[in-house]
Amino acid sequence: MQHGGVQNKTMKALSSLLLTLGFSFVAVYYFPHEMVSPGELHRSHSKKIDSCMKCHTVFQGIPDTQCTACHKEADLVNSKVNSKVSAERNSEKRSHLIHPKKWLQEKTCLNCHDEHMGANARLLESELDSEFFHKEVKGNCETCHSPPGNLIHKQVEHTCNTCHNSESWKKLIENAQSAFHKKEANCKSCHENPSDNLHEQMSGNCNTCHTFDDWKKLKQNAKANFHKKGSDCTSCHKKPADNIHRQSKGNCSTCHTFKNWKSSFVNHTKYFKLGKKHNKGCNKCHISGNYKSYTCYSCHEHSKRKIRKEHHEHKIRKYNNCVACHRSGSEKKAKAAWKRIKKAGNAGLYR
Amino acid sequence: MVTRKVMRIKLFIEQVLPFVLWFVLLVILSRVSDAILHALGYGDIGEYLGILGVGLILISFIYSIRKVKVFKAGSLRGFLTFHEWAAWLGAYFILIHGGIHLHAILPWAAILLMLISVVSGFTGHILHKRVKKSIEHEKSKLIKEGVSEQEAENQIFRAATMAKSMLKWRAVHRPLTALFAGLAIMHIISSLFYATWWGPK
Numbered sequence: 192m193q194h195g196g197v198q199n200k201t202m203k204a205l206s207s208l209l210l211t212l213g214f215s216f217v218a219v220y221y222f223p224h225e226m227v228s229p230g231e232l233h234r235s236h237s238k239k240i241d242s243c244m245k246c247h248t249v250f251q252g253i254p255d256t257q258c259t260a261c262h263k264e265a266d267l268v269n270s271k272v273n274s275k276v277s278a279e280r281n282s283e284k285r286s287h288l289i290h291p292k293k294w295l296q297e298k299t300c301l302n303c304h305d306e307h308m309g310a311n312a313r314l315l316e317s318e319l320d321s322e323f324f325h326k327e328v329k330g331n332c333e334t335c336h337s338p339p340g341n342l343i344h345k346q347v348e349h350t351c352n353t354c355h356n357s358e359s360w361k362k363l364i365e366n367a368q369s370a371f372h373k374k375e376a377n378c379k380s381c382h383e384n385p386s387d388n389l390h391e392q393m394s395g396n397c398n399t400c401h402t403f404d405d406w407k408k409l410k411q412n413a414k415a416n417f418h419k420k421g422s423d424c425t426s427c428h429k430k431p432a433d434n435i436h437r438q439s440k441g442n443c444s445t446c447h448t449f450k451n452w453k454s455s456f457v458n459h460t461k462y463f464k465l466g467k468k469h470n471k472g473c474n475k476c477h478i479s480g481n482y483k484s485y486t487c488y489s490c491h492e493h494s495k496r497k498i499r500k501e502h503h504e505h506k507i508r509k510y511n512n513c514v515a516c517h518r519s520g521s522e523k524k525a526k527a528a529w530k531r532i533k534k535a536g537n538a539g540l541y542r
Numbered sequence: 543m544v545t546r547k548v549m550r551i552k553l554f555i556e557q558v559l560p561f562v563l564w565f566v567l568l569v570i571l572s573r574v575s576d577a578i579l580h581a582l583g584y585g586d587i588g589e590y591l592g593i594l595g596v597g598l599i600l601i602s603f604i605y606s607i608r609k610v611k612v613f614k615a616g617s618l619r620g621f622l623t624f625h626e627w628a629a630w631l632g633a634y635f636i637l638i639h640g641g642i643h644l645h646a647i648l649p650w651a652a653i654l655l656m657l658i659s660v661v662s663g664f665t666g667h668i669l670h671k672r673v674k675k676s677i678e679h680e681k682s683k684l685i686k687e688g689v690s691e692q693e694a695e696n697q698i699f700r701a702a703t704m705a706k707s708m709l710k711w712r713a714v715h716r717p718l719t720a721l722f723a724g725l726a727i728m729h730i731i732s733s734l735f736y737a738t739w740w741g742p743k
Contacts, residue, residue, distance in 0.1 A: 212727060
């Protein structure tokens with residue numbers, strides 16, 4: 192009885208199994224795409240492929256002959272990626288462009304291509320990015336790319352990777368520019384002369400001041416070579432707006448030199464220390480605007496009568512060069528200076 | 543009245559809740575494992591985990607063979623425990639294999655039937671435990687009659703598997719498993735039918 196029950200139940204389970212197999216077989220046979228397709232076909236395929244068997248061969252996978260039935264081998268080999276790569280990026284045509292002949296001989300279509308990944312998915316295996324392709328054709332860019340027809344590339348005789356590398360095409364490799372620029376080359380055949388005031392005055396060749404290695408950093412003495420003594424500085428440079436320059440009436444070269452512009456600043460203490468009482472503005476002493484001459488009589492403290500009286504007390508009659516003794520407002524230091532003059536036997540120069 | 547309610551809650555906590563948690567764990571763990579595999583770039587392993595899962599489930603049926611006494615080695619209880627664990631683990635691998643790809647009906651129907659079979663398996667386990675507990679007193683009688691304790695335990699276990707409620711449950715569990723098997727077989731056949739790994743490498 193029990194044995195019969197077990198047999199009965201086994202038969203029931205077996206019938207369920209066979210029924211399921213039967214129904215699912217019919218469903219798969221009539222609705223293969225809905226029942227077993229692992230994903231949507233790419234939009235370029237779904238328009239033309241209406242049956243699984245157009246690509247799949249039973250228990251044989253997808254032989255290349257199924258692909259080349261539509262994608263002719265000659266088309267795959269002969270096409271090149273032209274300079275309008277970006278324009279073709281989204282077109283269906285582009286996916287068939289890069290097929291060096293050796294790949295077609297050594298690989299199968301499915302080595303690189305994937306399907307059933309969605310209407311807009313890449314048809315390539317995920318790891319097959321541009322880096323992969325460039326490694327495969329290293330040093331032979333023109334397998335796929337046509338050289339640009341612009342002025343700079345027309346002049347270049349080197350291979351592409353003299354200046355470029357596939358990791359970062361737009362960023363040139365180190366020394367690429369100097370490799371391209373040959374000494375004595377005529378810069379203006381490619382570069383326009385800058386239209387600023389400075390460059391419009393230039394009559395020499397660019398490499399008088401610039402180097403190919405580092406265009407922005409000028410050659411040593413380039414500035415000095417450019418500035419000719421006596422030229423009018425203010426035709427290019429603006430006069431600084433600080434206190435000293437505002438009061439100055441002379442030419443820049445009175446104080447500055449072309450070779451070393453900044454160090455020409457006048458160290459006034461060397462001649463006369465400007466203490467609180469004397470720091471009254473340049474024109475107070477340099478009344479002519481020429482900083483090489485001065486006068487001490489321009490304030491009521493230093494009246495001619497008062498100064499004459501004080502100097503006559505020390506029997507000094509030639510006192511026009513005040514700074515011979517007076518290097519600051521200190522009377523004590525002036526007296527010490529006069530003593531030094533006398534000790535040196537030079538007092539006669541001032542009597 | 544209150545005692546009956548407490549008993550029900552106790553029954554739920556002791557017997558039903560662990561299996562609910564095992565089921566939830568099965569689903570969550572498989573999703574997490576799938577996500578980790580994809581994040582590490584090993585998503586393709588899922589294809590092989592399907593084969594491993596089916597293998598484990600097939601091996602788990604050794605319990606059914608042992609139960610109808612095709613062979614007699616080992617304890618029936620041990621085979622049942624193996625059946626439950628191997629089926630759970632097989633289901634875990636198949637869930638990773640399935641991923642969350644909702645495109646084709648057949649594999650998803652197979653997965654659904656597999657999950658229903660797992661739930662049915664859990665139900666069977668609870669029922670068996672309850673029936674066995676209700677006839678536990680028979681064990682001491684058998685021992686008094688001179689049957690060894692091990693043998694008495696085996697007899698009680700077997701009696702529980704043959705109880706009326708278990709027979710009814712089995713009448714559902716078997717066809718469900720058969721349905722799952724049918725869909726799984728069809729999925730495997732169709733996959734092999736269209737598989738691209740037959741082709742030239």
